[in-house]
Amino acid sequence: MKVLLVEDYKPLRDSVSRAVREMGWAIDAAEDGEEGLWFAENHRYDVVVLDLMLPKLSGLEILEKIRAGGNQSGVLILTARDGVDDRIKGLDAGADDYLVKPFFLGELISRLKALVRRTYEQQDPTIKIGDLVIDTSACQVKRAGVAVELTAREYALLEYLARRAGQVVSRSLIWDHVYESYGEANSNVVDVYVGYLRKKLHLPDLPPIIHTRRGLGYVLKEETPS
Amino acid sequence: MNSLNFRLLLGVLLVVTFSLGVGGMAAYQRIEAMLYEDFDRRLVQRARSLSSMIEVEFERVSIEWLESDQDPPGHEDNQDYYAIWLATGGEALIQNEGLGAWELPRFGASAVKPEFRDLEMPEGRNGRAVGYLLEIKSDEDDEEEALDNDDLKTFVGPILMDENQTKIQLVFGKVDTVAQTMAGIRSSLIGLWIGCGGMGSLLGWLVVRRSLHPIDKICEQIGSLKEGNTGQRIKVDPIPTELEPITIALNNLLGRVEGALVRERTLTSNVAHELRTPVAGILSILEVTLCRLRSKEEYLESTQECLEIAKRLHWLVTNLLSVTRIEAGNVQLQTRKVLLGSCLREWWEPFQSRAESNQLEVVWTIADGVQIETDPEFLRVVVSNLFDNAVSYTPPEKRIRIGLDSTGNIAVVNQALDLDASSAAKVFDPFWRQSETPLEKGVHVGLGLNLCQKIVTLLGGTIQAEVKEVDKLFEVQLRMV
Numbered sequence: 001m002k003v004l005l006v007e008d009y010k011p012l013r014d015s016v017s018r019a020v021r022e023m024g025w026a027i028d029a030a031e032d033g034e035e036g037l038w039f040a041e042n043h044r045y046d047v048v049v050l051d052l053m054l055p056k057l058s059g060l061e062i063l064e065k066i067r068a069g070g071n072q073s074g075v076l077i078l079t080a081r082d083g084v085d086d087r088i089k090g091l092d093a094g095a096d097d098y099l100v101k102p103f104f105l106g107e108l109i110s111r112l113k114a115l116v117r118r119t120y121e122q123q124d125p126t127i128k129i130g131d132l133v134i135d136t137s138a139c140q141v142k143r144a145g146v147a148v149e150l151t152a153r154e155y156a157l158l159e160y161l162a163r164r165a166g167q168v169v170s171r172s173l174i175w176d177h178v179y180e181s182y183g184e185a186n187s188n189v190v191d192v193y194v195g196y197l198r199k200k201l202h203l204p205d206l207p208p209i210i211h212t213r214r215g216l217g218y219v220l221k222e223e224t225p226s
Numbered sequence: 227m228n229s230l231n232f233r234l235l236l237g238v239l240l241v242v243t244f245s246l247g248v249g250g251m252a253a254y255q256r257i258e259a260m261l262y263e264d265f266d267r268r269l270v271q272r273a274r275s276l277s278s279m280i281e282v283e284f285e286r287v288s289i290e291w292l293e294s295d296q297d298p299p300g301h302e303d304n305q306d307y308y309a310i311w312l313a314t315g316g317e318a319l320i321q322n323e324g325l326g327a328w329e330l331p332r333f334g335a336s337a338v339k340p341e342f343r344d345l346e347m348p349e350g351r352n353g354r355a356v357g358y359l360l361e362i363k364s365d366e367d368d369e370e371e372a373l374d375n376d377d378l379k380t381f382v383g384p385i386l387m388d389e390n391q392t393k394i395q396l397v398f399g400k401v402d403t404v405a406q407t408m409a410g411i412r413s414s415l416i417g418l419w420i421g422c423g424g425m426g427s428l429l430g431w432l433v434v435r436r437s438l439h440p441i442d443k444i445c446e447q448i449g450s451l452k453e454g455n456t457g458q459r460i461k462v463d464p465i466p467t468e469l470e471p472i473t474i475a476l477n478n479l480l481g482r483v484e485g486a487l488v489r490e491r492t493l494t495s496n497v498a499h500e501l502r503t504p505v506a507g508i509l510s511i512l513e514v515t516l517c518r519l520r521s522k523e524e525y526l527e528s529t530q531e532c533l534e535i536a537k538r539l540h541w542l543v544t545n546l547l548s549v550t551r552i553e554a555g556n557v558q559l560q561t562r563k564v565l566l567g568s569c570l571r572e573w574w575e576p577f578q579s580r581a582e583s584n585q586l587e588v589v590w591t592i593a594d595g596v597q598i599e600t601d602p603e604f605l606r607v608v609v610s611n612l613f614d615n616a617v618s619y620t621p622p623e624k625r626i627r628i629g630l631d632s633t634g635n636i637a638v639v640n641q642a643l644d645l646d647a648s649s650a651a652k653v654f655d656p657f658w659r660q661s662e663t664p665l666e667k668g669v670h671v672g673l674g675l676n677l678c679q680k681i682v683t684l685l686g687g688t689i690q691a692e693v694k695e696v697d698k699l700f701e702v703q704l705r706m707v
Contacts, residue, residue, distance in 0.1 A: 011507035011531055019514045053499055080502035081495060102506035105513040 001116050001160060002026040002177045004045040006036030006062065007078065008054050012101075016049070019105050020112070024139060024152035024159070026180045033057025040066045044176040045073045047115045049108075052079040052090065060093050067094035074115030078108070113137065120163045127162045130222030132201070132209055134162050143201055143209075153178070154197050157190075161210065161220035170217040194218055230441075231434055238430030243423045250415040257411055261404040262354075266342055269356045273340070273398035276308055277360050280320075280394070287319045287362060287394065305401045307347070313359055313393035324348070330397045333357040337393075347401055355399030361392050440466050444473060456484035496657035500542055500673075504535045511535075545673045548607070549656070552680045559601040559684070566630055566706075567592040573606050574628070577613045584622045591629040598634045598706050604681050605706070608689075609636065611674040612702050616640040619700075634707040642693070642700035650691045650700075654679040675702075682706075 003020050005027055007013040013029050020027040028043065030036035033054040040048060040062065048066070052059035063075060076097040077090040087098050096118065097111050113136055117123065127134040131144040139155055141148040150158065156178045161169060171190045179189070198210050207223045279289045287310065309321035309330040321330065328348045334341035334357025347353035443462045451458050459477045462469070515528040551557050570592065581588055616626045620640040629637040645653075652658045657672040675691070682689040687706040694701070 009503045009507055011535055012503065012510055015507065015510035015514045019510065019517070022514070022517070080499035080506075082498065082502075083495075101502040102509050105510045105517075108510075 001046045004028050004039050004048045006030045007051045024156040026178055028181050033062055037062045043181045046119055047074045047112050049076050049078050052081055063093045074119045129165045143203055148200050157193050158197055166221045168213045168216045168219045234434040235431050239427045242426035246419045246422050250419050254415055258408050265404045269400050273356050280362050282362055307399040309397050311395045313395050330399055335359055345399055352402040352405050353399050354402050355397050357397040360394050360396050362394055440469050456487050504539050507535050508532050545677050549677050552684055561599050561601050563597055563599050564602045566596045573609050577617045580617050586620055587625045589627045593630055593632040596634050600685055600706055608678045608681050611678050612638040636704040639699055639701040641698055643698050645693045645700050647693045647695050650693045653691045
């Protein structure tokens with residue numbers, strides 16, 4: 001999963017970015033409205049976290065512009081403004097959620113996860129694909145009842161594939177949703193991490209669950225015996 | 227009694243009744259005068275008619291009239307009374323029978339101008355009489371004719387007259403019918419006055435009520451003003467000219483209230499932002515740090531970061547409280563004589579290391595021995611804010627000039643690339659910032675210069691800011707004397 005955070009207060013931007021990264025998700029952080037809009041218009045995000053009082057371009061302006069451009073990412077407004085009018089304005093402008101500062105990080109993370117579930121139309125925080133069970137609230141994975149230890153990046157990759165289970169997901173799409181936007185897109189990196197993931201999810205006597213579609217990408221699905 | 231409605235109605239009522247009363251009385255008096263004029267004219271006519279019948283026959287005064295008349299002319303319904311006296315001597319000659327024992331007063335000694343009087347007639351009736359002097363003629367030549375004419379009736383007086391007594395005094399009275407007519411007119415006028423007064427009051431009440439209706443509408447609109455919706459204005463259409471200034475003044479007041487509320491909301495919003503955001507920062511840093519075991523360096527870094535934020539919060543809260551105290555007038559000055567030059571150098575010391583680390587050149591232009599009487603603690607807060615801004619915003623390796631002239635004017639000049647000339651007027655506004663990203667620079671949230679302005683005003687001085695476009699120099703002038 002990938003998050004765009006637009007927040008001008010550096011200590012908060014840094015700590016939220018760190019928490020999201022440690023959860024295994026990718027995050028791009030912008031320090032002003034113009035930069036935030038540029039990220040939102042040029043990259044794909046599962047969730048956008050917007051402060052309202054931003055330099056150069058306000059959070060509401062960014063929200064209106066990205067919604068006008070057809071961006072359907074979940075948007076959470078993170079602001080010090082706690083008035084009912086402010087909430088109404090934000091939600092009317094197209095925000096999906098509203099969190100007032102100061103907040104507890106755990107609450108922010110839970111809301112981000114809820115927004116991702118809403119984006120992918122999944123109500124249950126536990127994703128089950130055959131014998132693979134992913135508890136997205138605890139970031140834990142089990143296959144056939146056996147816990148699988150994954151790195152943050154491996155978990156992010158698996159969660160993204162699981163959110164789109166049954167669909168072929170291209171390498172570029174994986175890159176866009178799992179890796180931060182600062183580096184050059186590299187499909188080899190995706191392949192390497194998919195390889196790591198396959199190894200960790202492979203258990204004796206169990207069929208593979210991640211499948212390669214040559215020239216197209218990868219698909220996560222339970223292979224039924226033909 | 228305080229009701230405008232009541233006062234206007236009372237006014238209308240008084241005007242209507244007074245006008246009707248005065249008008250009615252004038253009309254009444256005019257009618258009365260006209261009627262009495264007519265009455266007197268007819269009285270004189272009757273008296274003249276009677277006097278034409280008076281003659282002297284056989285040395286006696288007589289009144290001669292036709293048989294067909296039951297009474298002498300003008301006496302048909304017992305309304306007229308007359309009496310005749312000798313002008314000289316005053317003996318009564320003739321008076322009509324209806325007078326009985328009652329006597330007409332004797333008056334009117336002029337032959338030229340008849341005299342009129344109001345009288346009380348027999349049976350208590352009011353009357354009016356005319357009296358005048360009259361020369362009678364001798365009619366002995368007509369004796370034959372008089373005796374031959376059976377139709378003639380003569381009323382002959384009892385007193386003989388000699389040749390020298392040819393003047394008589396006649397008083398002719400008549401029952402006053404005008405008084406009765408006037409009584410009727412008076413009743414009608416009073417009835418009309420009461421009726422018109424009542425009708426006028428009703429109409430006045432309706433007119434006043436309708437005229438005051440816009441006030442009710444204004445009250446209704448004022449009553450419907452919502453606290454939250456400050457953009458509402460009073461609008462009554464059509465508005466009476468007298469109420470227009472009131473609604474304009476009221477709408478101007480609403481505009482000022484709206485402006486004040488907007489400023490208060492903006493201030494509250496800014497304060498909330500500046501307080502909540504650092505608290506959110508501390509919380510999130512601590513949560514992230516404590517969610518798993520970290521290295522010693524990571525704990526140190528997080529603690530340091532939280533300390534910096536806490537310092538910023540402390541500074542912000544202190545400044546906010548100072549501004550609030552000054553605005554509330556809850557400040558006591560402790561003034562004493564201060565040597566400004568040495569104070570400025572002492573107050574600069576805390577900023578020395580930051581200036582050196584930014585490789586800033588500090589140029590001092592201090593006049594010696596300048597002494598002013600002020601509260602040094604408050605002045606220190608002002609000067610420290612100016613120094614802090616200068617050190618924070620001056621680009622590395624640039625110059626800060628600190629000046630004090632002999633009149634006690636303090637100037638702090640530094641290069642500020644972000645500011646333009648139009649910014650100078652805004653720098654004293656609370657939470658105004660040229661750049662909206664001050665948080666990363668330290669403690670600057672746009673409150674320092676606002677606090678400086680309030681303190682300087684409290685100390686009785688002035689503070690001005692200027693931005694020179696050419697070399698981007700930001701200069702703050704502080705005049706304490």
